[in-house]
Amino acid sequence: MTRTARPVDRREPRDRGAALILTLFATTLVMIVGTTILTVTVNNLRTTRLSQDSGAALDAADAGLAQASAHLRTYGVGSIACSPGCPSGYGSEDNPTSVALPGGASYEVWVEARAPLPAHNPGRYVIHSTGTAGDGRRTIEAEVAIGTRPLGLPLALFAKSFQGGGNGAVFQESIITTGCVWSRRHINISGTDVAYKIPAAVHSAQHISTSNAANRNCGPSNGSIHPPACSTDTDYRFDQDAAGGPLGSTGCSGAVTSYPEFYAARDLDGDGTVDVNGSWIRDEKALRTLFSIPEKPFTDTQLDTLRAVAKTTGTYFTTASYTSGQIPNWSAAAPHLVVFFDLEGQPTNQRLVDLKDLDGWTRPAGGGCPVQSLVIVIVGGDARLNGNHDMVANLVLTSGAPYGYVFKANGNADMIGTIYADQIDLTGTVDISLDECFVQNLSPSLVDTTLTLTNYREIDR
Incomplete structure (x- = not known):
């Protein structure tokens, strides 16, 4: 007499579905956390880069300020007597001096004659400088006072x-x-x-x-x-x-x-x-x-x-x-x-x-x-x-x-x-x-060329 084998009862464990759900949830959570971390990281990197660009742009704007100050020391204020309507250069609002810097940054700078020499002594001038670097762009203004008295010499x-x-x-x-x-x-x-x-x-x-x-x-x-x-x-x-x-x-x-x-x-x-x-x-x-x-x-x-x-x-x-x-x-x-x-x-x-x-x-x-x-x-x-x-x-x-x-x-x-x-x-x-x-047009070699910075401001902040 042949005996037939009894089928084995292979029921799935009752917690198998729950484990699968937990696994899927954990995987999803890991993906979400990973995506979030990636997004945060990317944003942080972008923020860091933007911050770096902004800082570099501010440095470029400051370089423009320094260059304009050096120009005034070297050439005096006679070269910007036509400000702000000079055709180009340091006295031109519409076509200012533009300089490219190493590393891709640049600046544009011009000097506004607010209360110019010789009618005012000291004269008041405002240096407008805009620096760019990558996606960063910063604009600063600095007011300077320039006297006309030569070094120890009377104008007489x-x-x-x-x-x-x-x-x-x-x-x-x-x-x-x-x-x-x-x-x-x-x-x-x-x-x-x-x-x-x-x-x-x-x-x-x-x-x-x-x-x-x-x-x-x-x-x-x-x-x-x-x-x-x-x-x-x-x-x-x-x-x-x-x-x-x-x-x-x-x-x-x-x-x-x-x-x-x-x-x-x-x-x-x-x-x-x-x-x-x-x-x-x-x-x-x-x-x-x-x-x-x-x-x-x-x-x-x-x-x-x-x-x-x-x-x-x-x-x-x-x-x-x-x-x-x-x-x-x-x-x-x-x-x-x-x-x-x-x-x-x-x-x-x-x-x-x-x-x-x-x-x-x-x-x-x-x-x-x-x-x-x-x-x-x-x-x-x-x-x-x-x-x-x-x-x-x-x-x-x-x-x-x-x-x-x-x-x-x-x-x-x-x-x-x-x-x-x-x-x-x-x-x-x-x-x-x-x-x-x-x-x-007093000689730059005679004029006390120490510019007095009376006001510095970042106008885009």
């Missing part, structure tokens, strides 16, 4: 004494001296002083005289224009010296009401005594304080810097002799020049620099106001303005007597600019003037 004709004579004329510029002025009637001064915004005049810490300098006697008993406080000669109405006086109740009272900073009664040093009042100036200290004139035109460091600048252009001389070919002419590509004569130690008869051979630094034909500055520094020597010569320059003679003398200017010399010397002789037919274009 300054010396320890002046001698007039002939037909010398000074236009839109003042004469400032710590000593005496002789032959005042032969110094024709007119116009409004461009630098100080007052009527062009003579300002002396001692006396202004109509007498000549033959006996070197300068005082109230020798042709002094004061007293009275308000001179009877209208050409001297705004002159100031140690023999002047209050103008409030005189025919010159308009000077006090119109220009109180220079003609009203003022205590300049806070010691309780008046130092300036109308046509009267107490002494040399008061004069220097009133016009912000230090004891020396340059510090030793500043002189060394000017020497170094002149050496880079081959215009550093240790003798008074030179040829016009040794000094490059003005050009738009090289608009600024320093010429330095270092004459200490030279024989006495070899210390006179005749500037008539310094050609090529007049105003270019065609008018306008080009970016242009020439600085002539003479250490241990004298200078002569002679011979039908036109020049636009700052002339600085740093040495005291017996040197630092600017000799009589014959031959219709015509100069736009300033002079700093120990003595200046205006005898002859020289014409010296100052204008807005000159003030706008």
Whole structure:
């Protein structure tokens, strides 16, 4: 008898379905968590990259700020006088300066003249800089203040004494001296002083005289224009010296009401005594304080810097002799020049620099106001303005007597600019003037180029 095998009962465990569901759930959870982690990671990477791009863009914008500041230090504000409507470059809002940086970043930068020089001193300018890097784009604005006062130099004709004579004329510029002025009637001064915004005049810490300098006697008993406080000669109405006086109740009272900073009664040093009042100036200290004139035109460091600048252009001389070919002419590509004569130690008869051979630094034909500055520094020597010569320059003679003398200017010399010397002789037919274009184009080598950052902001934050 054959026995049939009984079928085996192979029922699935009751928890098999639950395990499958748990497995699927776990797998799904792992996938979700993985996807989430991946998404978070990608987002974090993207955020990191965007953050890096943003940081790089901000760095690029800061680089634009630094570059614009360097441009202002190098070329001054004359190059952006047309801001914001300049055709292109640093003064153009529509077509700003654009620079590509290593690594793919770049910036665009332009400078807005909010309260420009010379109408405002210091002038206020806003540097707009936009940096880009990858997907990052950052824009910053920085407001800077730039003063016009050269390093230790007044924007005037300054010396320890002046001698007039002939037909010398000074236009839109003042004469400032710590000593005496002789032959005042032969110094024709007119116009409004461009630098100080007052009527062009003579300002002396001692006396202004109509007498000549033959006996070197300068005082109230020798042709002094004061007293009275308000001179009877209208050409001297705004002159100031140690023999002047209050103008409030005189025919010159308009000077006090119109220009109180220079003609009203003022205590300049806070010691309780008046130092300036109308046509009267107490002494040399008061004069220097009133016009912000230090004891020396340059510090030793500043002189060394000017020497170094002149050496880079081959215009550093240790003798008074030179040829016009040794000094490059003005050009738009090289608009600024320093010429330095270092004459200490030279024989006495070899210390006179005749500037008539310094050609090529007049105003270019065609008018306008080009970016242009020439600085002539003479250490241990004298200078002569002679011979039908036109020049636009700052002339600085740093040495005291017996040197630092600017000799009589014959031959219709015509100069736009300033002079700093120990003595200046205006005898002859020289014409010296100052204008807005000159003030706008002060040499970068003279101007205190430390920009004062008054406001920095990220305008996209």
